[in-house]
Each structure stands twice: as structure tokens, then as C-alpha cells.
Amino acid sequence: MxxxxxxxxxxxxxxxxxxxxxxxxxxxxxxxxxxxxxHETSLRIEPGELFALIGPSGxxxxxxxxxxxxxxxxxYGAIRVDGTDIVAxxxxxxxxxMVFQNYALFxxxxxxxxxxxxxxxxxxxxxxxxxxxxxxxxxxxxxxxGERRPAQLSGGQQQRxxxxxxxxxxxxxxxxxxxxxxxxxxLREEMQEEIKRLQRALxxxxxxVTHDQQEAAFLADRLAVMRAGMLxxxxxxxxxxxxxxxxxxxSFLGEASLxxxxxxxxxxxxxxxxxxxxxxVIRALAPSRVSERRAVCLRPENIVLGPAARExxxxxxxxxxxxxxxTGSLRYRVRLPGSDSVLTVRVPSHPGIELLAPGSSVxxxxxxxxxxxxxxx
Amino acid sequence: MRAxxxxxxxxxxxxxxxGFAVLVLIYLVAPTLAIVPxxxxxxxxxxxxxxxxxxxxxxxxAHSIDYQLAILNSLKIGIPAAALATAxxxxxxxxxxxxxxxFRRTLAALLIAPLILPQIVLAIGLxxxxxxxxxxxxxxxxxxxxxxxTMPLVFITVSAALRTYTPSFExxxxxLGANPWRTFVHVTFPMIRxxxxxxxxxxxxFSFDELIxxxxxxxxxxxxxxxxxxxxxxxxxxxxxxxxxxxxxxxTIALLCLAAFAAxxxxxxxxxxxxxxx
Numbered sequence: 001m002x003x004x005x006x007x008x009x010x011x012x013x014x015x016x017x018x019x020x021x022x023x024x025x026x027x028x029x030x031x032x033x034x035x036x037x038x039h040e041t042s043l044r045i046e047p048g049e050l051f052a053l054i055g056p057s058g059x060x061x062x063x064x065x066x067x068x069x070x071x072x073x074x075x076y077g078a079i080r081v082d083g084t085d086i087v088a089x090x091x092x093x094x095x096x097x098m099v100f101q102n103y104a105l106f107x108x109x110x111x112x113x114x115x116x117x118x119x120x121x122x123x124x125x126x127x128x129x130x131x132x133x134x135x136x137x138x139x140x141x142x143x144x145x146g147e148r149r150p151a152q153l154s155g156g157q158q159q160r161x162x163x164x165x166x167x168x169x170x171x172x173x174x175x176x177x178x179x180x181x182x183x184x185x186x187l188r189e190e191m192q193e194e195i196k197r198l199q200r201a202l203x204x205x206x207x208x209v210t211h212d213q214q215e216a217a218f219l220a221d222r223l224a225v226m227r228a229g230m231l232x233x234x235x236x237x238x239x240x241x242x243x244x245x246x247x248x249x250x251s252f253l254g255e256a257s258l259x260x261x262x263x264x265x266x267x268x269x270x271x272x273x274x275x276x277x278x279x280x281v282i283r284a285l286a287p288s289r290v291s292e293r294r295a296v297c298l299r300p301e302n303i304v305l306g307p308a309a310r311e312x313x314x315x316x317x318x319x320x321x322x323x324x325x326x327t328g329s330l331r332y333r334v335r336l337p338g339s340d341s342v343l344t345v346r347v348p349s350h351p352g353i354e355l356l357a358p359g360s361s362v363x364x365x366x367x368x369x370x371x372x373x374x375x376x377x
Numbered sequence: 378m379r380a381x382x383x384x385x386x387x388x389x390x391x392x393x394x395x396g397f398a399v400l401v402l403i404y405l406v407a408p409t410l411a412i413v414p415x416x417x418x419x420x421x422x423x424x425x426x427x428x429x430x431x432x433x434x435x436x437x438x439a440h441s442i443d444y445q446l447a448i449l450n451s452l453k454i455g456i457p458a459a460a461l462a463t464a465x466x467x468x469x470x471x472x473x474x475x476x477x478x479x480f481r482r483t484l485a486a487l488l489i490a491p492l493i494l495p496q497i498v499l500a501i502g503l504x505x506x507x508x509x510x511x512x513x514x515x516x517x518x519x520x521x522x523x524x525x526x527t528m529p530l531v532f533i534t535v536s537a538a539l540r541t542y543t544p545s546f547e548x549x550x551x552x553l554g555a556n557p558w559r560t561f562v563h564v565t566f567p568m569i570r571x572x573x574x575x576x577x578x579x580x581x582x583f584s585f586d587e588l589i590x591x592x593x594x595x596x597x598x599x600x601x602x603x604x605x606x607x608x609x610x611x612x613x614x615x616x617x618x619x620x621x622x623x624x625x626x627x628x629t630i631a632l633l634c635l636a637a638f639a640a641x642x643x644x645x646x647x648x649x650x651x652x653x654x655x
Contacts, residue, residue: 069548070551090551091551091552092552092556092557093554095554096552097552098548098549098552100545100548101545102543102545104543104545104549106549106550106563106564106567106568108567108568117553117555118553121553121555166552166553169553175552
């Protein structure tokens with residue numbers, strides 16, 4: 001990631017870590033007539049946490065955020081911020097900061113007026129507004145831009161103004177709805193750094209909605225994968241990537257190869273031996289949380305090709321079906337013997353390595369600890 | 378079409394089209410403009426072509442007490458009617474475009490109905506009602522009637538203005554601590570101001586030119602310019618009518634130019650400011 005912006009000018013106020021709000025969704029749900037957009041959901045977000053909600057569009061993540069902001073009244077349940085139910089509190093009294101995907105900067109106001117707007121609504125004096133706007137502009141490194149109109153700024157600058165505006169009144173909870181969705185890739189990575197730094201400086205709890213799994217994994221302390229109005233899995237980015245509970249989570253976060261499981265042969269603590277429909281016997285990890293295990297999930301970088309594969313817990317002789325160079329790695333599709341299971345394998349690329357030819361046989365192997373059984377859905 | 382412009386056949390077709398468009402324009406505008414030479418006639422009767430050129434009827438118009446009173450009445454009726462229509466039209470547009478109201482399509486159609494229905498229907502319906510409450514011939518009576526027929530104009534222009542930007546601006550204002558009223562004052566109003574101004578001018582223009590409701594609901598003391606013109610046409614066919622009409626036409630065109638100017642200026646101000654990408 002891009003680390004080229006070290007000149008962060010510190011927080012608006014001496015913001016101690018741990019001043020963020022605790023958020024609790026308590027058996028919350030939302031339906032429009034017969035259409036349920038959010039099934040009964042309970043979720044607790046810790047003070048100061050950067051929590052990401054990810055999932056495809058229509059999965060309910062924006063509904064959850066809208067409920068917290070006060071735009072979408074829940075059909076059932078309670079939403080508590082620091083223990084107080086806020087469902088009946090109108091949006092303008094919730095004191096929650098929000099950054100929108102299209103930034104929603106008021107086009108008829110200057111940058112400084114935009115940032116000063118929440119302070120004006122709170123009845124701050126002119127002098128105080130000027131002072132705090134100045135500090136907020138410095139914080140997002142736009143010191144000289146106060147007099148400009150939003151339309152005169154670049155996308156990244158507009159985004160920073162939106163951040164400053166949502167943070168200038170020191171909310172203890174910040175909501176971000178795909179805040180980087182409209183930016184190009186390089187700028188997005190730079191802004192991710194900025195958001196992370198800002199969050200640390202403010203100490204606020206941040207709830208971040210995105211459909212970009214890389215962004216979520218980089219930013220979030222914890223994340224929740226949503227699907228069809230339900231929480232599919234919650235955990236740290238590493239937990240979700242390495243121990244996905246379902247096929248959906250496994251393929252939503254990064255690349256995964258799935259081998260179907262026909263029969264459980266043996267279980268020894270967390271390790272199991274399973275048989276695939278093609279007759280392959282595979283050793284893998286089985287986290288106990290989910291009862292129904294229907295497939296083995298493998299990440300492409302955890303599979304070894306060549307002679308070294310023979311020393312692994314699982315070892316087969318496969319056939320290369322496809323071989324391509326991608327930046328930084330060689331990417332193979334390898335068919336396992338006696339089945340139509342094809343594994344995606346990624347091997348670090350360097351000048352001393354030959355690209356295997358399609359059609360050639362190759363040893364494929366991985367340790368039991370690198371394969372995880374998941375619910376196949 | 379453009380790619381084929383060099384081909385003679387297409388060139389002829391193109392010229393023909395242009396010629397046709399010019400003819401249509403003349404057909405539409407000429408009858409209206411025929412009033413201009415009529416108004417310059419020195420003759421005491423309306424006839425075409427006028428036998429000479431004179432400004433005597435403009436002079437007569439300028440000195441006519443009847444017309445002075447009628448112009449004053451038109452303003453006394455048009456301005457409050459347009460203001461009332463604007464207040465109601467803005468609220469209706471906000472409710473239909475931004476509000477969570479059911480049947481919004483039906484509602485929008487109903488709101489536009491007074492503009493589409495024949496005014497004679499409204500006039501015949503309103504007359505006995507207004508007579509019952511004693512509003513026939515009074516200023517409030519005709520102001521209310523004109524507000525009803527012009528409200529759709531404001532509703533249409535303001536709805537269009539509201540649809541040019543996403544509601545996230547208002548949602549943002551609310552998360553930042555602005556209650557609904559302050560959200561309207563600081564965010565919604567500045568963003569739809571041009572639509573409101575244009576709607577008001579349309580409403581004023583409409584009231585200024587409206588005849589049928591004025592015939593039913595005004596009295597000789599509250600009669601408007603169009604009603605006076607109509608009455609004079611029935612009794613005396615002097616070119617003072619033509620002179621008055623030209624002045625009315627000029628005022629209408631000036632107001633419409635003002636509306637066009639307001640619309641262009643707002644587009645220029647907020648150009649590219651819809652807040653998406655650089």
C-alpha cells in the first residue's frame with residue numbers, strides 16, 4: 001500500500017483513543033410489505049472499532065447503515081448507541097457523522113462553508129467555526145482550498161472535504177457508505193491510508209460499507225459479510241479469509257478452489273479426513289462452529305507444485321490445464337486425478353522459474369492446516 | 378444526415394426541411410405579429426392593411442383610465458396569485474418528489490389537472506361556489522382561482538429542479554444536524570431556487586394573460602387587462618386594442634426572457650457541481 005503521505009497534522013482535538021461509541025443492533029429487521037430486505041440481525045460493534053460491512057448490492061448493508069443514520073426506520077428491533085436506543089431519535093439529533101458515496105458536498109457553498117455547516121447548525125460562534133474549519137482543513141491537507149467551490153476540486157479532494165465535514169463536530173460514530181467508490185484505483189489506495197489515519201486520530205467508531213473486499217480487508221478491524229439480507233459471517237479479515245464458513249464468503253473474499261466432499265471418513269480433533277466424489281481422500285481442518293460440511297476450500301497461494309509437494313499432508317499427481325503469467329505470480333489451473341475438480345494455484349514468479357506447459361503432469365500438494373472444510377451453499 | 382451532406386439528394390432534402398421549418402415558424406408567429414402594424418394605424422377602425430403609420434393609439438392607450446386601472450388590477454391579482462401558487466407548488470413538489478407519499482404518480486397527475494382541464498369547466502364550477510361565499514367580483518376570488526390554475530406550472534418546474542440532484546444532499550444536511558426546516562432553508566431552497574423563480578414567472582405570465590376565469594370572477598372594478606380587451610372588442614373596434622395587445626405581448630415576452638435567463642444562470646452556477654467525479 002501507498003505510504004507516501006506521512007504528513008498527517010494530528011487530530012482536531014486531543015482525541016483520546018477509546019472515545020468511540022459502542023453500537024448494538026438488537027434483533028433488527030426491515031421489510032417493505034412482503035419484501036424483506038434485512039432479516040432479523042443482531043450485531044455488536046465495539047468502541048473505536050473500524051467495522052466494515054461488505055456484500056454484493058442488495059445484500060442489506062446499506063439498509064443497516066441507513067437505519068443507524070436514521071433514514072430507514074427498522075420494522076422491528078432496537079439500535080443502541082452506548083446503551084441508548086436511538087430508533088426514535090431523528091437523524092439530525094443523532095450526532096453521527098456520515099460520508100456519502102457521491103460526497104454530497106453542497107454545491108452552492110464554499111469548501112469552508114461546507115465544513116462549517118454542522119458547526120453552524122450547532123450554534124457555534126463565527127470565531128469558533130472559523131478556527132475549527134481551519135484545523136479540519138489542515139487535517140485533510142487542504143489548507144488553501146477553503147474558498148473554493150466543491151466543483152473546483154478533484155474527486156480525491158472532494159472526498160477529503162466530505163471527511164472533514166463529517167468529522168469536524170467530533171462525532172463518536174462515523175458512517176461511511178462506499179466513500180471511495182467513485183475514485184480510481186491509485187487514489188483509492190491513498191485515501192484508504194488517509195481514512196485509517198483519520199480514524200486512529202479521532203478515536204471514533206467507524207462503520208464502513210463497501211463491496212470492495214480488498215478495501216475492507218485493509219481497513220477493517222473486523223468485518224461482516226452480508227448476503228440476501230443476512231449476516232453470513234463476522235470476524236477479522238484474516239479469520240474470514242483463512243477460515244471462511246461458507247462457499248459464499250470463501251469466494252467473496254479473494255480466490256478459492258472448492259473440492260466437493262462426499263463422505264466424512266474420520267475426525268481427529270480439528271482435523272478430518274474426507275472423500276471427494278472422485279475418490280480422492282483429503283486431510284483438512286474442520287472448524288467446529290458449523291455442523292454441515294460439504295466442501296474443502298483451498299486458497300491459490302497455499303498450494304505447492306513440483307517435487308516439494310510430495311512432502312505435504314495431501315499429495316496428488318495433477319495435469320496442468322492452463323498456465324498464465326500475472327504480475328508477481330504464475331497462475332495455474334490444475335486438474336486433480338480422477339475427478340473434474342480443478343484447482344487454482346498461484347506461485348510467486350521470478351526469473352529462475354519455468355512456466356509449466358499445459359498438458360504436463362505436475363505434483364500438487366498442501367498441508368491439512370491449509371485446507372478448510374466449509375458449508376457448501 | 379450530416380455524413381451524407383455532400384450527396385446532392387440529401388442536400389436538397391436538407392434544404393427542403395430547413396425551408397419547411399422556416400414556413401412553420403412564420404405560420405406560428407406571423408398572426409401574432411400582425412397585431413403590430415395594426416396598432417400603428419392612424420385609422421379609427423381595425424382593418425388590414427393599415428392605411429398609414431401613427432402612434433396615436435399608443436397615446437390613447439397611455440392616457441386611458443380604463444387601461445391604467447386594468448393594468449393595476451392585473452398586477453394586484455397576478456402577483457399574489459403567483460405567490461400563492463408558488464408556495465403551494467413548492468410544497469406539493471417536495472411532497473411528491475421527496476416525500477414518502479403513496480400513489481405519487483396519481484397525485485402528480487391530479488396536481489397538474491387544473492392546467493390541462495379546460496378553464497371553462499373550472500370557471501363554471503367555481504362561479505356558483507364563489508357566489509355562495511360572496512367572492513365573485515372580489516380580488517380574493519380571482520386570486521384564488523388563478524392560484525389554482527397556475528400552481529401546476531410551479532409544481533412542474535420545481536419537481537424538475539428537485540429531480541436534477543439526488544436526495545443525499547438533504548440526508549447529508551440532516552446527519553450534520555440540520556432539522557427539516559433548516560435543511561430546506563440552507564440546502565433544498567438554494568438548489569431549487571431557479572425552478573422556483575421560473576415557476577413564479579410562468580404563473581405571473583399565465584395570470585396576466587388569462588381571460589376565461591377573469592370574465593366569470595371579476596367585476597368592472599376588478600377587471601384585468603385581458604377582460605378589458607375582450608369587452609372593448611365587443612363594443613368598439615378601435616386600434617387602441619391592438620396597441621394594448623402589443624404592450625401586453627411585450628410584457629409577456631419580457632417576463633419569459635427573464636425566466637429563460639434565470640434558468641440559464643442557475644445552470645451555469647451549479648454546472649458540474651452535482652458532486653460525483655472530477
